[in-house]
Amino acid sequence: MPALSPDTPLVDLIDERPTRARILDRLGIDCRREGECSLAEACEANGLDPETVARMLDVAVETVPPEDSPEWLSVSLPVLIDHIQSTHHDYLRRALPRLTKRLERASRNSDAETSRWVGQVREAFQTLKSTLLEGLRREEEYVFPAIRTVAAGRVLPDGSTPSQDTLCRITDQHDDTKTKLERLRALTNGYQAPDEAGQVLRDVMGRLHELEMDLRRHLHEELYILFPRAESLL
Structure with a gap:
């Protein structure tokens, strides 16, 4: 099981890590329309596997290009x-x-x-x-x-x-x-x-x-x- 729960509402996932919105958009999940749905519900509506998408979100967020999302934990x-x-x-x-x-x-x-x-x-x-x-x-x-x-x-x-x-x-x-x-x-x-x-x-x-x-x-x-x-x- 991924650390990220498929039962979490999309709006909470984006709130925790805003870069996830771009990833969900690329998967065809409309964050505007489905923001209150859980990740599992949104995936089911779009024919996607929730656990696979959860893993993608966990991995992809960590690999956003530095120029797009600087490492704010290390700057002054x-x-x-x-x-x-x-x-x-x-x-x-x-x-x-x-x-x-x-x-x-x-x-x-x-x-x-x-x-x-x-x-x-x-x-x-x-x-x-x-x-x-x-x-x-x-x-x-x-x-x-x-x-x-x-x-x-x-x-x-x-x-x-x-x-x-x-x-x-x-x-x-x-x-x-x-x-x-x-x-x-x-x-x-x-x-x-x-x-x-x-x-x-x-x-x-x-x-x-x-x-x-x-x-x-x-x-x-x-x-x-x-x-x-x-x-x-x-």
């Missing part, structure tokens, strides 16, 4: 922080305002029933957006500078260091982000536009899926790499 913490800010934080600052405008446009261009559904999606998205923007501000104004200072072997101006409790609180807030993201995924049925939806709304669903994929990589790099490494210095 400042380099990792630079990557997170330039790749994920900058992406969110571009993507979130654009998605707000596109959702507004999609609502205007839809019939009454679809427009009500888009209104629910907009509400869930705005809640997630507010949480994300507050998280970016908190990390960039306090958490990241504090980690850089400790990594350099210095103390903060007030003589303090970021506590383990602080990192635990941030981890809890990231868990809240995941919950809101999962609500958005559930509300949109894996980012599937209604059959009668126009191209604008279909485009929005694709961009929301793109947002989720980046967020899962983002949260993985902070929760499972940056914060544990920073905690070990405290």
Whole structure:
């Protein structure tokens, strides 16, 4: 039996290691539509053997080309922080305002029933957006500078260091982000536009899926790499 359980939901597999999404896509498994299904269920629907796919995921994740997935466990913490800010934080600052405008446009261009559904999606998205923007501000104004200072072997101006409790609180807030993201995924049925939806709304669903994929990589790099490494210095 592979270490990876075929009973695990796809969304959890991707959450644990975001590079798995690309592998599943290559196997013909639609992570957007089947994200809440277990690996076994998705494989059965696509005529694949679950245990074979589980082994492929375990092996393939470890052999992603270095230029595509650098070994963040070995780079310095400042380099990792630079990557997170330039790749994920900058992406969110571009993507979130654009998605707000596109959702507004999609609502205007839809019939009454679809427009009500888009209104629910907009509400869930705005809640997630507010949480994300507050998280970016908190990390960039306090958490990241504090980690850089400790990594350099210095103390903060007030003589303090970021506590383990602080990192635990941030981890809890990231868990809240995941919950809101999962609500958005559930509300949109894996980012599937209604059959009668126009191209604008279909485009929005694709961009929301793109947002989720980046967020899962983002949260993985902070929760499972940056914060544990920073905690070990405290």
